[in-house]
Amino acid sequence: MFFRPRFNTKKYARRGFRLRGNTLVLLFVFFLIGLFLHYGGKTKPVVAFWNDVREIIGLRRSHAEKEESNPYRAPEPDSDVATDERPEPSASESEASDKRGRRSSKTKTNRESKIVRFEFEKQVDFILPVSRSGGELIRHEGYTLSYRDEYKDAEWVAYPLLDYETTGDADRKNEQFQPDRAAANGTALPSDYTRSGYDRGHLAPAGDFKYSQRMMRETFLMSNITPQVPDFNRGIWKELEDLVRTWAVRDNGLYIITGPVLKAGLPTIGKANEVSVPQKFYKVILYCNKPDIRMIGFLLDNEASESSLKQFVVPVDQIEQLTGIDFFPKLPDDLERKLESKGRGEMVDEWFSN
Missing domain, CATH: 3.40.570.10 (Extracellular Endonuclease, subunit A)
Incomplete structure (x- = not known):
């Protein structure tokens, strides 16, 4: 006579934690934690890495995120009032430049009112x-x-x-x-x-x-x-x-x-x-x-x-x-x-x- 458990062990195994299916997720989480510790607790590199990953795997940003300026990016001008030297931004950088440009628009306006070019x-x-x-x-x-x-x-x-x-x-x-x-x-x-x-x-x-x-x-x-x-x-x-x-x-x-x-x-x-x-x-x-x-x-x-x-x-x-x-x-x-x-x-x- 063999003892038969009242519960289905196969069903229990299927519902449980599957190592093979979660290994990549665990490694990615540990990598982010390591990246965070490596940079002394700074969140900027972690945020930048996550944004790059999202772009690679095709996760689009929400509408709210698109409208909001990225607090981890420094402002950049969308034009140069003192010189025509700098090249136009490439298509791949135009969106980022536009977002950063919004943060400097007030400064740019003030500067334009003070500078008169020869x-x-x-x-x-x-x-x-x-x-x-x-x-x-x-x-x-x-x-x-x-x-x-x-x-x-x-x-x-x-x-x-x-x-x-x-x-x-x-x-x-x-x-x-x-x-x-x-x-x-x-x-x-x-x-x-x-x-x-x-x-x-x-x-x-x-x-x-x-x-x-x-x-x-x-x-x-x-x-x-x-x-x-x-x-x-x-x-x-x-x-x-x-x-x-x-x-x-x-x-x-x-x-x-x-x-x-x-x-x-x-x-x-x-x-x-x-x-x-x-x-x-x-x-x-x-x-x-x-x-x-x-x-x-x-x-x-x-x-x-x-x-x-x-x-x-x-x-x-x-x-x-x-x-x-x-x-x-x-x-x-x-x-x-x-x-x-x-x-x-x-x-x-x-x-x-x-």
């Missing part, structure tokens, strides 16, 4: 310098640069810096340096700087693109990176970058061109590539708000300094002679000569006293 500003590529070297022109969404492959350095990086672009929730903490695939012959590698004694110094600073994580990520491309003495990069150079952002807020927008002074015979670092170590760096800054216009130049040695930034102000003509670069060539000739020949005292009075 006619020469409306020229295509107004901000771009002209160089005798014939460097490779590389355009990114946030900035444009001229890359010198023989030095594995950019000779200049140019971009407009608007007031609202210096604020936002973009964070450099989890960004990594990457080779720039847009360069025809490749760029330096992050490993070229390892144990070299030099920092991977930004030309277009990450802090100038806090309004967009995507554009901040672009600043970590190695075409935008140059060898800088650590105490210089983290000291006087950072002080200058902070000052420029302060001026951009004060003046509702500036044009920025920055780069190293490149020449033959510079020392090099690198394992896979020979990366030239510049001895000097410059910044050229232009402010336009019709009828007001002013320009200032900075030239700094690649070394630590405790001096005032005013001591590094030089005529833009001097930087042009050192670099062989013509800055803002689309300015009217008479106006360009006037702005670029101003002495330190006059520029200091114009920029530091306001």
